[in-house]
Amino acid sequence: MKNYIDKPQLFISLAHFRHNYHHINKITKGSKVIGVVKGDGYGHGMIKCSDVLLKAGCKSLYVANIEESIKLRKNFKKANIYVLSGAINKNEFKILDKYKITPIINNYDQLEIAKDFSSLNNKNTKAVIHIDTGMNRLGFKSKDILSKDLFKKIDIEFLMSHFTSADEKDKKNCNKQLAQLLKINEKFNSKLSIANSSGSFLDSKYHLNYVRPGKSLYGMNPFKKETFNLKQVASLYAPIIQTSFADKNETIGYGKTYRAKQKIKTATINFGYANGYLRQGSNRASTFINNIETKVLGRVSMDLITIDVSNVPDKFLHLGYPVEILGKNASYEKVSQALGTHELETLISIGFGTQKKYLS
Numbered sequence: 463m464k465n466y467i468d469k470p471q472l473f474i475s476l477a478h479f480r481h482n483y484h485h486i487n488k489i490t491k492g493s494k495v496i497g498v499v500k501g502d503g504y505g506h507g508m509i510k511c512s513d514v515l516l517k518a519g520c521k522s523l524y525v526a527n528i529e530e531s532i533k534l535r536k537n538f539k540k541a542n543i544y545v546l547s548g549a550i551n552k553n554e555f556k557i558l559d560k561y562k563i564t565p566i567i568n569n570y571d572q573l574e575i576a577k578d579f580s581s582l583n584n585k586n587t588k589a590v591i592h593i594d595t596g597m598n599r600l601g602f603k604s605k606d607i608l609s610k611d612l613f614k615k616i617d618i619e620f621l622m623s624h625f626t627s628a629d630e631k632d633k634k635n636c637n638k639q640l641a642q643l644l645k646i647n648e649k650f651n652s653k654l655s656i657a658n659s660s661g662s663f664l665d666s667k668y669h670l671n672y673v674r675p676g677k678s679l680y681g682m683n684p685f686k687k688e689t690f691n692l693k694q695v696a697s698l699y700a701p702i703i704q705t706s707f708a709d710k711n712e713t714i715g716y717g718k719t720y721r722a723k724q725k726i727k728t729a730t731i732n733f734g735y736a737n738g739y740l741r742q743g744s745n746r747a748s749t750f751i752n753n754i755e756t757k758v759l760g761r762v763s764m765d766l767i768t769i770d771v772s773n774v775p776d777k778f779l780h781l782g783y784p785v786e787i788l789g790k791n792a793s794y795e796k797v798s799q800a801l802g803t804h805e806l807e808t809l810i811s812i813g814f815g816t817q818k819k820y821l822s
Contacts, residue, residue, distance in 0.1 A: 494522065501810045504679075658673075663685070702781055730768045734765040734767055
């Protein structure tokens with residue numbers, strides 16, 4: 463790491479990303495991995511991460527919407543691409559067909575449009591069928607799947623569902639959802655997918671034909687306070703733009719939420735909630751300078767954060783010196799706890815708009 467940067471930088475370790483994919487692939491052997499790269503690769507960069515996955519042997523990618531899927535297809539001609547939102551009109555089915563992207567059909571309205579599209583084009587539409595086994599978000603209700611005949615003119619690649627609480631190790635509920643999916647599949651005899659990252663690590667019986675890891679690819683452990691040989695992919699640094707002092711009883715930041723108990727040395731860094739670092743981190747979060755913890759003082763501003771550098775040698779306090787906001791000392795989990803949110807929200811918020819540098 464250089465001792466000078468002029469703007470916030472998000473460093474992405476492609477080696478760590480590659481390691482995580484191979485590790486997940488080994489754990490879920492016998493199942494195929496569909497790499498989840500939605501949300502611009504969870505803030506890490508969708509195209510770059512997809513390129514690493516495909517070169518590492520992953521054949522399939524999973525995104526949230528049509529715009530993401532088209533962007534992927536224009537960059538990767540041979541990948542299998544699945545789009546969660548599916549299509550909501552004939553024109554969108556036409557677009558997905560043009561780019562050879564597989565829609566996920568979530569409900570009867572989408573199914574009817576898909577069947578009409580099949581009839582107009584005199585060919586079956588390839589799709590994934592989403593079954594709602596408890597999420598109550600997207601998917602056909604289990605009780606409404608009466609017959610496979612409803613899906614005539616659809617070439618079903620696999621049936622999928624999604625765990626509601628694998629993150630909490632709620633095996634009882636996971637087993638209930640799995641049982642619903644298996645019961646429905648008695649009518650289809652199709653390939654199956656239900657496991658997200660947490661499901662993939664929770665129990666091998668959830669692996670089925672396909673697993674869909676998201677956060678674990680990027681180095682987030684599926685269960686808090688447990689490690690699974692995953693490596694954190696992202697690290698984030700922001701430059702010091704001023705050093706100063708605050709005397710005893712002086713306050714720092716908006717609202718005077720921090721009052722110095724003694725004279726302290728401070729630094730202000732060029733980062734804030736405009737960069738996705740939530741105000742909830744005010745007076746709670748920690749940053750690091752050369753592995754030395756530096757507490758956030760006062761409120762996080764739109765593009766400025768003030769930190770306590772009283773214990774940091776002056777040689778590390780020049781303008782432009784990089785302050786670690788996320789990295790080997792500041793894990794996804796620790797930072798997210800300080801910001802009062804989930805690791806995925808933290809990464810996606812920070813990832814958008816922050817300059818990325820990819821490390822091989």
